[in-house]
Amino acid sequence: MRYLPLTPTDRRDMLGVVGAKSVDELFRDVPASARLPGKVAGLPDHLGELEVERAFQDYAAKNVSPSTAPFFIGAGAYRHHVPSTVDYMIQRGEFLTSYTPYQPEITQGTLQYLFEFQTQVSLLTGMEVANASMYDGSTGASEAVLMANRITRRAKALISGGLHPHYRSIIETTAHWQGYSAVAGKVDPEGLEDLIAQVDKETSCVVVQNPSFFGHVRDFAKLAEACRVAGALLIVVVTEVVSLGLIKPPGEMGADIVVCEGQSIGNGLGFGGPYVGLFATRDKYVRQMPGRLVGETFDADGKRGFVLTLSTREQHIRREKATSNICTNAGLCALAFTVHMTLLGEAGFRRLAELNHAKASELADRVAAVPGVTLLNDSFFNEFTVRLPKPAAPVVEALADKRILGGVPVSRLIPNDPSVEDLLLLAATETATEAGMGPLIAGLKEVL
Amino acid sequence: MVQSLDRSQGRAGGLAADASAAPATFTGNRALQIEEPLIFEMGQPGRCGVDLPEPPKVKDRLNGLKRAGEIGLPGLSEPQVVQHYTRLSQKNYAIDMGVYPLGSCTMKHNPRINEKVARLPGIGDLHPLQPVSTVQGALELIDRLAHWLKALTGMPAVAMSPAAGAHGEMCGMMAIAAALEARGERVRRKVVLAPESAHGTNPATAAALGFTVKPIPANERGRVDLAALKAALGPDVAAIMLTNPNTCGLFESEIVEISKAVHDAGAFFYCDGANFNAIVGRVRPGDLGVDCMHINLHKTFSTPHGGGGPGAGPVVLSAALAPYAPYPWIVKDGDKWRVAEDGAAVDGKPLGRLKAFHGQMGMFTRALSYIMSHGADGLKQVAEDAVLSANYVMASLQDVMTPAFEGPCMHEALFDDSFLKDTGVSTLDFAKAMIDEGYHPMTMYFPLVVHGAMLIEPTESQAKEDLDLFIAALRSLAERAKSGTAEEEFKAAPRFAPRRRLDETLAARKPVLRWRPSNNPPEGDPMKQAAE
Numbered sequence: 001m002r003y004l005p006l007t008p009t010d011r012r013d014m015l016g017v018v019g020a021k022s023v024d025e026l027f028r029d030v031p032a033s034a035r036l037p038g039k040v041a042g043l044p045d046h047l048g049e050l051e052v053e054r055a056f057q058d059y060a061a062k063n064v065s066p067s068t069a070p071f072f073i074g075a076g077a078y079r080h081h082v083p084s085t086v087d088y089m090i091q092r093g094e095f096l097t098s099y100t101p102y103q104p105e106i107t108q109g110t111l112q113y114l115f116e117f118q119t120q121v122s123l124l125t126g127m128e129v130a131n132a133s134m135y136d137g138s139t140g141a142s143e144a145v146l147m148a149n150r151i152t153r154r155a156k157a158l159i160s161g162g163l164h165p166h167y168r169s170i171i172e173t174t175a176h177w178q179g180y181s182a183v184a185g186k187v188d189p190e191g192l193e194d195l196i197a198q199v200d201k202e203t204s205c206v207v208v209q210n211p212s213f214f215g216h217v218r219d220f221a222k223l224a225e226a227c228r229v230a231g232a233l234l235i236v237v238v239t240e241v242v243s244l245g246l247i248k249p250p251g252e253m254g255a256d257i258v259v260c261e262g263q264s265i266g267n268g269l270g271f272g273g274p275y276v277g278l279f280a281t282r283d284k285y286v287r288q289m290p291g292r293l294v295g296e297t298f299d300a301d302g303k304r305g306f307v308l309t310l311s312t313r314e315q316h317i318r319r320e321k322a323t324s325n326i327c328t329n330a331g332l333c334a335l336a337f338t339v340h341m342t343l344l345g346e347a348g349f350r351r352l353a354e355l356n357h358a359k360a361s362e363l364a365d366r367v368a369a370v371p372g373v374t375l376l377n378d379s380f381f382n383e384f385t386v387r388l389p390k391p392a393a394p395v396v397e398a399l400a401d402k403r404i405l406g407g408v409p410v411s412r413l414i415p416n417d418p419s420v421e422d423l424l425l426l427a428a429t430e431t432a433t434e435a436g437m438g439p440l441i442a443g444l445k446e447v448l
Numbered sequence: 449m450v451q452s453l454d455r456s457q458g459r460a461g462g463l464a465a466d467a468s469a470a471p472a473t474f475t476g477n478r479a480l481q482i483e484e485p486l487i488f489e490m491g492q493p494g495r496c497g498v499d500l501p502e503p504p505k506v507k508d509r510l511n512g513l514k515r516a517g518e519i520g521l522p523g524l525s526e527p528q529v530v531q532h533y534t535r536l537s538q539k540n541y542a543i544d545m546g547v548y549p550l551g552s553c554t555m556k557h558n559p560r561i562n563e564k565v566a567r568l569p570g571i572g573d574l575h576p577l578q579p580v581s582t583v584q585g586a587l588e589l590i591d592r593l594a595h596w597l598k599a600l601t602g603m604p605a606v607a608m609s610p611a612a613g614a615h616g617e618m619c620g621m622m623a624i625a626a627a628l629e630a631r632g633e634r635v636r637r638k639v640v641l642a643p644e645s646a647h648g649t650n651p652a653t654a655a656a657l658g659f660t661v662k663p664i665p666a667n668e669r670g671r672v673d674l675a676a677l678k679a680a681l682g683p684d685v686a687a688i689m690l691t692n693p694n695t696c697g698l699f700e701s702e703i704v705e706i707s708k709a710v711h712d713a714g715a716f717f718y719c720d721g722a723n724f725n726a727i728v729g730r731v732r733p734g735d736l737g738v739d740c741m742h743i744n745l746h747k748t749f750s751t752p753h754g755g756g757g758p759g760a761g762p763v764v765l766s767a768a769l770a771p772y773a774p775y776p777w778i779v780k781d782g783d784k785w786r787v788a789e790d791g792a793a794v795d796g797k798p799l800g801r802l803k804a805f806h807g808q809m810g811m812f813t814r815a816l817s818y819i820m821s822h823g824a825d826g827l828k829q830v831a832e833d834a835v836l837s838a839n840y841v842m843a844s845l846q847d848v849m850t851p852a853f854e855g856p857c858m859h860e861a862l863f864d865d866s867f868l869k870d871t872g873v874s875t876l877d878f879a880k881a882m883i884d885e886g887y888h889p890m891t892m893y894f895p896l897v898v899h900g901a902m903l904i905e906p907t908e909s910q911a912k913e914d915l916d917l918f919i920a921a922l923r924s925l926a927e928r929a930k931s932g933t934a935e936e937e938f939k940a941a942p943r944f945a946p947r948r949r950l951d952e953t954l955a956a957r958k959p960v961l962r963w964r965p966s967n968n969p970p971e972g973d974p975m976k977q978a979a980e
Contacts, residue, residue, distance in 0.1 A: 001822065001825075001826045001829060002821075003557055003559060003821070003822070003826075003908075003909065004826070004829055004830070004833055004908055004909075005909070005910065005911035005912070005914075006833050006836070006837075006908070006911070006912060007912075010911075010912040011833075011836060013912070014836055014837070014839075014840040014912065015836065017840055017843050017844060018836070018839045018840055018843045018855075018856070019843065020839070020856070023832045023835070023836055025856070026832075026835050026836065026839055026856045026858075027699075027730065027731075027835070028856070029698065029699035029700075029701040029856070029858075030699055030701075030727070030731050031701070031703060031704045031736075033704065033735065034703075034704070034731050034732070034735040034736050035730075035731065036730060036731065036732065038828075039729060039824040039825050039827075039828045040599055040600055040729055040732065040824050040827075040828075041824075042599060043596065043599055043600075043823065043824035044820075044823050044824065045823035045824055045825045045826070046820075046821060046822050046823035046825055046826040047820050047821055047823060049561050049821070051820075052561055052565070052817055052820050052821050053561065053564065053565060055820060056565035056568060056571065056589075056813070056817065057568065057570075058585070059570070059571060059585040059586070059588060059589045060568040060569070060570025060571050060585060061570060061585065062570075062584045062585025062586075062588065063570045063571070063574055063582060063583050063584065063585045063586050064578070064582035064583075065569040065570050065573045065574060066573055066574070066575060066578075067569045067573050068569075071575075073575045073577055073578060075577050076577075076804060076805075077575055077576055077577070077805065079573075079575065083497070083498060083526075085497070085526060085529060085530055087567075089530075089533045089534075089537075090754075091563060092533075092534070092537045093542050093543070093544030093545070093558075094537035094538065094540040094541075094542045094544070094545070095533075095537050095540065095542075095754070095755055096542070096544075096558065096563075096752045096754060097542040097543035097544045097555075097558045097752055097753065098540045098541060098542040098543070098753065098754075098755050099548075099550060099553055099555060099753040099755065099756060100753075100755070100756035100757075101755065101756070102550070102891075103541070103879070103883065103888060103889055104947065104950045104952075105880070105883055105942050105945040105946065105947045105948065105949065105950065106539070106540065106541040106883055106888065106942075106945050106946070107539070107540050107541065107755075108536070108539035108540070108946050108947055109536035109537050109538065109539040109540035110540055110755035110756070112484070112486070112536055112539070113533070113536055113755075114755075115486070115961075115962070115963070116486055116487050116488070116963070118961055118962050119486075119488065119962040119963045120521065122962050123519050123520045123521060124519060124521075129961050129962060130961075130962070132756070133757070135611035135612060135615065135757075135758070135803070136611065136803065136804060137804070138803055138804035139611060139615070139802070139803055146656075164804070166801060166803075166804035166805065167804065169790075169800065169801040170800075170801050170802060170803065170804070172800065173622075173774070173799065173800025173801050173802065176800065177622045177625055177626075177657055177799065177800075178656055178657060178658065179658050216511075217509075217510050217511040217513050218511065218513075219511065219512075219513055244515070244519075245515070245519075246508075246510065246514060246515055247510055247513050247514070247515055248513045248514065248515050248516070249515065261804075268572055268573055269572075269573055269574060269575045269576070270572055270573075270574070270809055270810045271571070271572075271574040271575070271576050271583065271586050271805075271806065271809035271810075272576030272804070272805025272806045272807065272809055273576075273611070273758070273803070273805060273806075273807060273808040273809055273810060273811075274611070274757075274758030274760070274808045274810050274811060276758075286959065286961070292756065293959075293961055294961070295955040295956070295959050295960055295961050296955065296960040296961075297950050297951045297952065297954045297955035297960075298950070298951055298954065299947040299948045299949060299950045299951070300940075300948040300949050300950075301948050303476075303483075303947060303948075305947040305950045306950075307950050307952050307955050309952065309955040309956050309959060309961075310956055310959060311956075312956075314648075315614070315647075315648035315649050315651075315652035316647075316648040316649075316894075317648070318648070318652070319648045319651040319652060319655075319661075320651035320652060320654065320655035320661045321655070322648065322652040322655075324652070324656075325614045325617065325618060325649045325652035325653045325656060326612075326614055326615075327612065327613065327614045327648075327649055328612040328613065328614070328746070328756060328757040328758070328759040329756050329757045329758075330757045330758045331753075331754045331755035331756035331757045331758070332752065332754025332755060332757065332758060333754075333757070333758055335754070335755065339529065339533055341521065342487050342497065342522070342524055342529050342532070343496075343497030343498050343524070343526065343529050344496070344497065344498055344521070345491065345495065345496050345497065345521050345522055345523035345524060346493070346518065346519055346520070346521040346522070346523055347493075347494075347496045347523060348496045348497065348498045348500060348523075349519065349521060350519075351500045351503065352498075352500060354503040355500060355501070355503045357503075357506070357508060357509075357510070358503045358504050358506050361506045361509060362504075362506075364509075377509075378509065378511070379509050379510055379511035379513075380509060381510070396579055397579055397581065400578075400579040400581055400582055401581075405575070405578055405579070405582065408577045412577065412789070413577075413789075415789075415790050415792065415793070416792065430500070
């Protein structure tokens with residue numbers, strides 16, 4: 001087996017040093033009833049690299065990749081061009097096969113890029129401080145609610161009807177099993193929701209999304225003020241981080257915690273994961289933050305260096321009193337994010353955002369011109385909602401039959417709600433071309 | 449703020465002599481070790497590492513919320529970016545460089561075929577919400593990995609969506625809470641038992657779900673004290689959380705009695721699967737009476753650790769817990785795969801949703817590739833070689849270091865610090881001296897139940913001659929420490945790493961968690977000093 005260096009001679013010699021006649025002796029603490037007589041039954045034996053690669057090509061051949069079809073799907077995961085440098089860098093073995101930087105003297109590479117990542121996230125969100133990443137945006141949003149509950153010592157979260165339904169579902173699941181309350185607002189396809197009247201003295205936090213799940217761009221400054229008066233925190237979720245190149249950042253609207261899905265920068269679609277959660281807040285709340293943090297310090301020679309810090313919040317020190325049970329984060333995806341963001345820089349990131357907005361504007365106008373289709377958004381970034389003259393799910397299936405990946409029917413994420421049955425979410429990024437938009441518009445005209 | 453030649457960034461300045469006694473260099477560099485500024489100290493307006501077309505002029509539809517002012521991101525060209533991250537990479541130790549014996553973390557070889565197949569466009573470039581008719585191969589792939597995980601653990605069901613081991617723990621303990629709720633016992637059963645040697649995530653998870661954590665002591669053999677466990681079991685106990693093999697690197701030899709006692713008391717057995725590498729392909733946790741166990745795909749199944757993630761933590765479930773698995777579920781109807789994405793769409797009582805979309809697909813792909821490469825025969829050999837290698841390390845060092853417990857051990861060898869008694873050298877000093885010898889240190893000071901713990905996990909990936917050199921290096925260090933003349937040398941270690949010991953107290957007392965223009969006044973600039 002190509003991955004196993006020990007030879008039969010090595011094994012015999014090593015057993016001699018250990019003083020065991022066979023490897024079975026080393027497993028003698030396993031109860032006899034649980035010792036398998038041989039290998040696990042009913043499973044195939046090892047394969048060469050060629051056979052493994054073929055097997056995966058077979059899986060791949062049964063899928064329709066967006067690289068081969070007109071593609072306009074978003075809803076929390078976005079297809080962008082990732083520069084070649086990014087994927088090369090994250091495959092360097094020194095990054096790929098290192099672990100959490102527990103020994104800072106020999107992991108300054110990881111620690112420095114995480115420090116740079118934390119700085120980039122702070123700047124993008126307009127917040128004071130950010131951590132070294134979360135699993136993804138969706139789990140990060142749930143951790144943000146727990147953090148707000150700790151800070152306010154309250155137990156009622158108010159969830160916007162414009163929040164991604166998966167995110168809402170995770171918060172509700174956590175609320176149920178961890179014993180707090182999550183009150184969800186009515187589903188808000190029109191982007192007209194006003195939560196201010198519902199914020200009261202029991203509210204720990206309000207969770208909103210910008211742009212909303214349905215694509216609307218909202219100003220939360222008044223809501224932030226209402227939260228401040230009531231002693232609640234405002235959590236702003238951003239599922240399309242590229243929008244921060246063009247839209248006023250949550251920090252400037254008065255957010256207390258900002259959670260972003262960072263997938264769009266540096267990380268491919270990957271059928272849903274792994275992604276990278278960005279998590280930022282105000283300095284005064286840093287000790288209630290979940291996740292790893294990297295800080296600057298100096299070594300014995302006075303040279304600048306970086307270490308994991310404030311770990312007294314964390315499970316390996318605080319055990320049952322920890323701020324979160326999180327241990328691993330999304331290190332390599334954070335590296336992909338930070339390399340891509342460094343390539344973009346100020347000018348590139350802003351231009352990328354403008355291109356996305358321009359492509360989506362074009363798509364919105366063309367889709368809205370299809371007979372029977374109504375655009376619900378006055379405002380959007382690179383994604384919007386349209387009402388079709390019939391249920392959206394079969395329309396999307398009919399488009400798929402034509403090898404067009406034409407958006408997400410809202411009913412897939414909000415099932416059993418007749419009011420959203422006809423709604424379709426469409427996204428366009430800088431990757432959209434006429435070669436894709438043309439067939440989509442033609443396909444819609446045929447199918448509707 | 450732009451200091452393209454300031455590679456020192458130190459308070460002491462670029463020409464300060466350091467304690468390794470070699471002469472200082474002008475740049476602060478040491479041949480292949482290049483001092484590297486932050487990107488924020490390198491950027492120039494007007495530079496950019498991408499070429500994007502000019503956007504067409506359109507009226508913006510942003511509800512009047514266009515971003516005003518600079519974000520503050522630096523501008524770098526592509527070659528600068530490549531050099532920056534390459535130089536940073538050279539300050540890291542990694543599995544690709546040698547023995548990485550970090551106990552409890554299973555730092556084994558990461559095959560590159562796994563990276564290649566994860567990047568096939570038909571796998572890596574798929575949207576999770578594409579129509580299911582266009583992702584049949586992806587769903588089949590997930591189900592195939594699920595099949596292997598169930599077969600290898602002897603368990604009937606698996607929840608695939610948890611994002612990491614700790615997330616899997618949360619999933620498993622929620623499933624237990626759900627089963628208790630269904631029995632009407634959730635209010636009554638508020639206690640979770642966990643050995644004192646448990647990973648910190650175990651008590652953190654249980655406490656988050658409102659359970660009270662009661663520690664169970666270990667016996668003198670490093671195992672759960674069965675009598676103490678039985679005494680603690682009562683009608684108020686919800687579950688035990690137990691790692692097996694345990695964090696001392698030992699198999700819980702009374703595991704069958706433990707699971708029977710736990711079940712007799714009406715409680716559940718959560719197994720922390722962090723150490724599955726010791727038994728994979730050789731022992732099935734299902735045969736030990738486990739109700740649920742998370743599997744760290746980045747440990748046992750070699751998905752890259754990536755500097756701290758991403759991981760993946762599927763949870764295998766017994767028949768009693770299977771109905772509570774969180775959605776999504778991958779279901780086969782006839783010859784078609786579908787994803788059941790909400791509670792109404794599954795035949796069970798799912799506990800809810802834990803993650804957006806369908807789980808860590810990229811990790812699933814790599815893990816399945818690793819599993820298929822090994823097969824049932826190779827995985828059994830993995831466990832055997834991992835256990836043999838750990839025992840070899842322990843046996844080879846037992847005369848100069850002090851094993852914490854009598855062997856045989858499983859896949860990791862645990863030493864305490866009694867061999868360092870009266871030498872003035874601590875476990876930390878010993879670990880830092882290993883860095884100068886070219887090794888990543890072992891896990892230190894964990895488990896907490898052993899004084900000055902050193903937990904060495906060689907894994908199955910090291911050749912015997914590399915293990916022999918590693919053993920000889922540790923032997924030399926132990927002898928030097930015990931000679932009584934090397935205390936200063938150990939305290940000064942590491943001397944040859946990119947950085948010497950870092951002031952962690954300063955970092956925590958005055959946290960500097962991001963770059964700001966005023967963080968680091970430009971001092972110690974070699975060009976400036978040369979001019980003076």
